[in-house]
Amino acid sequence: MSAVELSRGSAAGRLRERILDARARRVSLDLRGGNTKSFYAETPRGEPLELHELTGISSYEPTELVITARAGTPLADIESALAERGQCLAFEPPRFAAGGTVGGMVAAGLSGPARAAAGPLRDYVLGTTILNGRGELLTFGGQVMKNVAGYDVSRLMAGSWGTLGILCEVSLKVLSAKVDTATLSFEWGEERALAELARWSALPLSLNASAWHEGCLRIRLAGAAAAVRSACRKLGGAELDAGAAARWWESLRDHRHEFFRLSEAELAGGECLWRISVPPATPPLEQAGFIEWGGAQRWWRTRAPAQHVRALAAAAGGHATLVRAADKPDGAFAPVSETLMRIHRALKSAFDPDRVFNAGRLYADL
Amino acid sequence: MSAMTDDSAETARRAARQAEVAAALSRVLPASAFLVRREDTAPYECDGLTAFKAPPMAVVIPENEDQLAAALKLCHRLSVPVVARGAGTGLSGGALPHRLGVTLSLAKFNKILKVDPLSCTAVVQCGVRNLAISEAAAPFGLYYAPDPSSQIACTIGGNVAENSGGVHCLKYGMTLHNVLRVRGFTADGEPVEFGSDALDSPGLDLLSVVIGSEGMLAITTEVTVKLVPKPELARCIVASFPTVESAGSAVANVIARGIVPAGLELMDQRMTAVAEDYVHAGYDLTAAALLLCESDGTDEEVAEEIAAMERVLEESGASRIEVSQNEEQRLKFWSGRKNAFPASGGISPDYMCMDSTIPRKCLAQMLLAIQAMEAKYQLRCVNVFHAGDGNLHPLILFDANDREEFRRCELFGAEILEVSLELGGTVTGEHGVGVEKLNSMCVQFSPEEREQFTAVKRAFDPAEMLNPGKVIPTLARCAEYGKMHVHRGMMPFPELPRY
Numbered sequence: 001m002s003a004v005e006l007s008r009g010s011a012a013g014r015l016r017e018r019i020l021d022a023r024a025r026r027v028s029l030d031l032r033g034g035n036t037k038s039f040y041a042e043t044p045r046g047e048p049l050e051l052h053e054l055t056g057i058s059s060y061e062p063t064e065l066v067i068t069a070r071a072g073t074p075l076a077d078i079e080s081a082l083a084e085r086g087q088c089l090a091f092e093p094p095r096f097a098a099g100g101t102v103g104g105m106v107a108a109g110l111s112g113p114a115r116a117a118a119g120p121l122r123d124y125v126l127g128t129t130i131l132n133g134r135g136e137l138l139t140f141g142g143q144v145m146k147n148v149a150g151y152d153v154s155r156l157m158a159g160s161w162g163t164l165g166i167l168c169e170v171s172l173k174v175l176s177a178k179v180d181t182a183t184l185s186f187e188w189g190e191e192r193a194l195a196e197l198a199r200w201s202a203l204p205l206s207l208n209a210s211a212w213h214e215g216c217l218r219i220r221l222a223g224a225a226a227a228v229r230s231a232c233r234k235l236g237g238a239e240l241d242a243g244a245a246a247r248w249w250e251s252l253r254d255h256r257h258e259f260f261r262l263s264e265a266e267l268a269g270g271e272c273l274w275r276i277s278v279p280p281a282t283p284p285l286e287q288a289g290f291i292e293w294g295g296a297q298r299w300w301r302t303r304a305p306a307q308h309v310r311a312l313a314a315a316a317g318g319h320a321t322l323v324r325a326a327d328k329p330d331g332a333f334a335p336v337s338e339t340l341m342r343i344h345r346a347l348k349s350a351f352d353p354d355r356v357f358n359a360g361r362l363y364a365d366l
Numbered sequence: 367m368s369a370m371t372d373d374s375a376e377t378a379r380r381a382a383r384q385a386e387v388a389a390a391l392s393r394v395l396p397a398s399a400f401l402v403r404r405e406d407t408a409p410y411e412c413d414g415l416t417a418f419k420a421p422p423m424a425v426v427i428p429e430n431e432d433q434l435a436a437a438l439k440l441c442h443r444l445s446v447p448v449v450a451r452g453a454g455t456g457l458s459g460g461a462l463p464h465r466l467g468v469t470l471s472l473a474k475f476n477k478i479l480k481v482d483p484l485s486c487t488a489v490v491q492c493g494v495r496n497l498a499i500s501e502a503a504a505p506f507g508l509y510y511a512p513d514p515s516s517q518i519a520c521t522i523g524g525n526v527a528e529n530s531g532g533v534h535c536l537k538y539g540m541t542l543h544n545v546l547r548v549r550g551f552t553a554d555g556e557p558v559e560f561g562s563d564a565l566d567s568p569g570l571d572l573l574s575v576v577i578g579s580e581g582m583l584a585i586t587t588e589v590t591v592k593l594v595p596k597p598e599l600a601r602c603i604v605a606s607f608p609t610v611e612s613a614g615s616a617v618a619n620v621i622a623r624g625i626v627p628a629g630l631e632l633m634d635q636r637m638t639a640v641a642e643d644y645v646h647a648g649y650d651l652t653a654a655a656l657l658l659c660e661s662d663g664t665d666e667e668v669a670e671e672i673a674a675m676e677r678v679l680e681e682s683g684a685s686r687i688e689v690s691q692n693e694e695q696r697l698k699f700w701s702g703r704k705n706a707f708p709a710s711g712g713i714s715p716d717y718m719c720m721d722s723t724i725p726r727k728c729l730a731q732m733l734l735a736i737q738a739m740e741a742k743y744q745l746r747c748v749n750v751f752h753a754g755d756g757n758l759h760p761l762i763l764f765d766a767n768d769r770e771e772f773r774r775c776e777l778f779g780a781e782i783l784e785v786s787l788e789l790g791g792t793v794t795g796e797h798g799v800g801v802e803k804l805n806s807m808c809v810q811f812s813p814e815e816r817e818q819f820t821a822v823k824r825a826f827d828p829a830e831m832l833n834p835g836k837v838i839p840t841l842a843r844c845a846e847y848g849k850m851h852v853h854r855g856m857m858p859f860p861e862l863p864r865y
Binding site: 061062063064065086087109115116119120122123132136137138139140142143144145146147148149150151152153155156158159160163164175176177179198199201202203204206223224225226227229230231277278279280281293296297317318319321333334335336337339340343344346347349350351362363 | 482483484485486487506507508528529531535536539540542543552556557558559560562563564565566567568569570571572574575577578579583595596597598618619621622624625626663664666667669670671723724725726727752755756757790791792793794795796797798799803806807810811812814815816818819821822823824825826828837838
């Protein structure tokens with residue numbers, strides 16, 4: 001059902017030739033969509049392979065809640081097509097610069113402030129068409145909501161950082177843009193904010209996003225107008241102006257908020273941006289930083305050694321990712337158990353036997 | 367003569383192998399933890415797909431992870447296939463035993479280890495029943511959302527294996543969307559954890575391939591599930607439609623309006639009559655199709671959504687609309703739908719349940735196609751659909767004792783699946799491939815795609831010991847299927863290469 005063709009001279013056909021050529025020459029390709037996330041994960045290496053030729057929305061049926069697009073389609077194009085029909089990508093994908101593509105978005109697998117309520121990007125991937133390391137064009141999943149035919153390979157692509165194949169086309173579930181939202185703020189310390197968030201999470205409120213930083217908790221409610229109003233009454237707090245609130249959540253989503261902006265000098269001085277993923281009810285950690293996702297995502301700016309940050313996250317039942325740093329000698333991502341690493345290596349071989357795609361982007365030996 | 371010699375030679379070889387495996391098991395497990403005698407293993411010969419049966423060589427029923435790991439290591443060393451089994455309610459033969467394999471019953475892993483209202487999670491062993499999780503979470507105002515119709519009996523481990531859905535997954539997602547962590551064992555008996563109690567994990571998202579892998583990648587022993595707040599209120603609409611076309615477009619119209627109902631189900635006229643006879647829910651028997659639309663949430667949300675849905679249903683041509691006025695009435699509305707399968711069992715010796723998913727806009731087209739197939743195959747079919755997400759459950763009625771009728775039933779089912787693929791759908795939405803839909807996998811996937819599935823399998827289980835022979839058809843099987851089954855005079859995808 002994919003609109004991607006593999007004929008000679010087609011965009012995918014040319015990519016296949018590049019794969020086979022790289023395979024023959026035993027070189028690695030650095031897969032590039034909009035090249036907006038090269039700072040994330042491990043440093044890209046290998047010969048750049050631009051994927052912008054695979055572009056265009058293949059099909060979009062608002063009544064089916066599905067959009068299918070070639071992977072090089074700019075995310076902005078997808079979002080404006082959806083907005084025209086009152087729909088959206090509910091997981092609020094972050095964009096760190098203009099020009100990001102839908103393929104890059106899926107490969108990175110990142111989700112924004114709404115993630116704790118709406119679920120991660122992965123949940124919205126319905127199908128993918130990929131080129132594997134043998135140059136085979138394969139389609140997994142599809143365009144329907146429920147699909148358990150075969151292993152869920154298309155969701156495995158989410159967050160794989162291009163290490164398993166070239167995404168050629170993706171089908172995503174879309175949702176109606178929520179009818180009403182409100183942002184409330186509370187002047188609370190970290191401990192109180194975490195406790196209230198945990199309490200609220202067990203209540204049927206229309207809680208859609210949360211962020212705590214420097215003594216201020218902001219929450220976003222989204223849903224039916226009446227439900228949002230009634231939650232506002234129940235929760236109290238100060239309501240923010242809608243336009244200003246929307247801009248603030250975007251600045252958080254895209255890391256334009258000053259907390260996330262590390263200057264060259266700060267980076268050179270050893271300061272790093274860490275993303276710490278822990279069970280949401282984890283009590284305050286050694287540093288507060290910026291807290292999102294009801295407590296499940298915590299951001300730190302610190303010069304602390306990687307081992308220290310990772311040990312702390314692991315002790316809480318989570319893991320830590322080094323997002324921004326001058327260099328990442330201890331790896332961008334926390335190491336996994338030896339058993340899991342064995343499966344990672346075997347999966348890499350299963351999709352990309354000659355290590356053509358994004359060598360070392362996820363882990364050094366993948 | 368020679369066939370008989372082959373048979374008896376095979377029987378003798380199997381008996382010798384069985385004795386060898388039993389002796390080895392007795393060295394690592396207490397006698398209470400495995401069964402070998404045919405009369406003891408007989409209850410394990412099939413799962414919910416009773417048309418397929420096979421005797422396991424032995425049934426291992428470990429009491430703890432140490433015993434489980436020991437059994438797996440032993441089977442791995444002796445190259446004995448291992449078929450994991452939960453409650454045995456699966457509908458696609460995923461737990462069908464292997465004649466030369468061990469069936470691993472996880473029934474004793476039945477403890478709820480923790481319900482944590484602060485993080486809205488529960489940690490449960492794999493043999494805990496789906497409904498038992500919600501019961502344990504109820505005192506905290508929480509519940510586990512995926513609700514397969516077998517939820518009173520099916521286990522969370524089986525749900526993980528099949529990525530089970532249910533009536534409420536339209537709004538709340540399938541098993542994948544509601545599981546944070548799976549602890550289990552690899553084929554060679556090593557403990558492994560996929561996912562974590564945080565919202566994500568480093569590395570590849572292995573949890574998403576393990577969920578729905580039908581016991582072929584790892585054995586699940588423990589699961590952390592997400593719990594969600596119990597809605598303040600739920601109300602249900604039953605809407606009658608004079609034609610299946612108007613019912614089908616009503617479904618698309620509800621979704622198009624941006625409404626995500628908590629449940630959106632369709633029953634055709636015959637199914638409605640069968641269900642009504644069984645539970646007396648008060649359904650409109652004159653309607654060509656009924657829709658059940660549920661709204662849940664806060665009082666305000668439900669009021670707003672019910673009003674919006676009523677408007678859409680009316681505009682779509684509903685001839686009668688009834689809204690539940692209290693919880694008792696809501697449950698009554700659902701009772702017929704929830705009992706659709708047993709009710710169908712009451713009017714036919716057997717039924718075969720199909721499970722394909724199609725785009726919602728094709729629902730009416732599909733119902734009409736099924737009506738034409740009833741005439742073609744001379745068999746009756748009753749239809750109950752998870753219409754909101756396009757997931758069909760046509761129940762083809764037949765008598766398994768009549769081999770010819772069974773054959774027609776299989777062809778009927780295969781044609782439903784092929785039409786589903788032509789409409790842009792998939793052969794299974796929530797019941798899994800198992801052994802039942804192996805042939806249809808030949809149609810849905812190219813040889814290269816199937817080979818990629820096999821490569822994924824080997825990445826987790828290099829010796830292919832876990833549930834071999836399920837989900838991924840062999841090239842030879844697909845070649846055979848292609849030869850004997852030419853679809854209405856033409857292959858469904860003439861451009862695909864065939865072997």
